[in-house]
Amino acid sequence: MAFKFVHTADIHLDSPLKSLALRDEGLAELVGNATRATFSRIVDLCLSEEVQALLIAGDLYDGGQTSMKTARFLAQEMERLAAEGIPAFVIRGNHDAASKISRELTLPDSVTVFPGKANVIETTWAGHAVAVHGISFRDPHAPETLLDRFRPPVRGAFNIGLLHTSLGRAHGHDPYAPCALSDLQATGFDYWALGHLHQRAVYPGATTVVMPGIPQGRDIGEAGVKSVTLVSIADDGSLDLAERHLAVVRFERLPVECSHLSDWHDLVEALKHATRAAQRDHAGEHLIVRPVLNGETPLAWRVGRDADVLHAEAQAVAEQIGTLWIDKIEVALDTGATTSPGGAVGELARIIEQAGMPPDAPAVQAEVDRLLKHLPRELRGLLGDSEEQTAAAITEAMQQGAMEVLARLEENGG
Structure with a gap:
């Protein structure tokens, strides 16, 4: 050598x-x-x-x-x-x-x-x-x-x-x-x-x-x-x-397939199982995961409403393991055409889906600029450090926010 x-x-x-x-x-x-x-x-x-x-x-x-x-x-x-x-x-x-x-x-x-x-x-x-x-x-x-x-x-x-x-x-x-x-x-x-x-x-x-x-x-x-x-x-x-590979901590997105799950208890168990399996498959010291709930399930609206409950369930498993951390729960679920909400909530959901709002729309950009100007300098990269990263973060936030609002409207009977 x-x-x-x-x-x-x-x-x-x-x-x-x-x-x-x-x-x-x-x-x-x-x-x-x-x-x-x-x-x-x-x-x-x-x-x-x-x-x-x-x-x-x-x-x-x-x-x-x-x-x-x-x-x-x-x-x-x-x-x-x-x-x-x-x-x-x-x-x-x-x-x-x-x-x-x-x-x-x-x-x-x-x-x-x-x-x-x-x-x-x-x-x-x-x-x-x-x-x-x-x-x-x-x-x-x-x-x-x-x-x-x-x-x-x-x-x-x-x-x-x-x-x-x-x-x-x-x-x-x-x-x-x-x-x-x-x-x-x-x-x-x-x-x-x-x-x-x-x-x-x-x-x-x-x-x-x-x-x-x-x-x-x-x-x-x-x-x-x-x-x-x-x-x-x-x-x-x-x-x-x-x-x-020398990293002390590793980040991973953790897909959780929720298709055909219609019982809340089964969904929680699927999340816990995926969390435990992630740590078994990881040989490093610390693992930080973001469970991503995928698939078509009638529970999508409840998940949007109770994502904090799911996070607590996953965090309880992580604390038992000791070297596993939960970043947050990401929801990418679909209710399916036959289980979409009806009435005014359903109509609002369809309007949101059809209209959308691009992240570079003037109204959106104005709000983002206002937010960033009021943040401390060390937090101004919160939405990313490039135009593409910021647009992706805004789109994700708008989609998640719309789901949470509609879920709560559905809970209250539309």
Whole structure:
């Protein structure tokens, strides 16, 4: 084996966990601490694998937080690496650019934080020449490509590029230093260590391009397995990419099929069974689930009315397990044409279904703007951090609200 390094990004230390904090302070505390615990595990991985370097491709911090406690934590973790002779190479992403701490923090000399202009560090790992190229965001927004600012590859060295990028203007993400995959592959670099997109993506080839994804999810929008990448380079120059799962907490949507269930007790039991099964199938330490009730059932109206009761039932099971948490109950049920309410309530339901209201309607947008302006700055991302995320959140909220109102009208006899 020639040499090894760990590639990670988007750790988001001190993430404010907006939606979780509003619903459950305990959940917010668990996940808030999980970002630090996962970073410690990343350092542990570097030490146990005896790697030559740790690469962090942006968004080590989450934004303008000024927590000196977290700053000290980061310095201590970097000292652990320095004590074993393992350097770290870091670039600032769109979130780091807004962080005062990331600019003021004193880190060990073994940590290289690239400036806002492209730079290259030539070094030697296990007797092999290596060139690490990188550039940090100067500002929170970088709408233009940064790729043309990189220097050419160093001849005779293994060339690594560090870049925080939305990579081809990925759907659901604002354009942050966008570039095309083909442009990365044409640079002549051996490995591109990317960051910004929270889903893992690997593009092998003469120039290997890796987006490791977020190592620790922070809410249900970041459900599923999260990872970092352990890269091993053999003496012949071939690469081995090992996906390592180090998250302390995992989020999962939990489908609960409710079709043909017409008895409330049976529905509650189906929810409890799915909750217990989720934990049995999960090998990690903590699991946060969002049960999603699917299917066609005459109980849909009651579920809309009594979702809080179902949440309490599921939470009771979670508390018995101890390492399982309930995010919230998501209702995606249909009453079926033959069980829709009649009378005025039924007519109102049909009007709502036929008319709808797009999330970008002027009346909706005006209310959203008014809400966001009155929220504290740390909560303004509650509906998402992009136009697409905000539209999806508004649509879900309107649909859920309409169901709850109609359910209560039905309960009162229309």
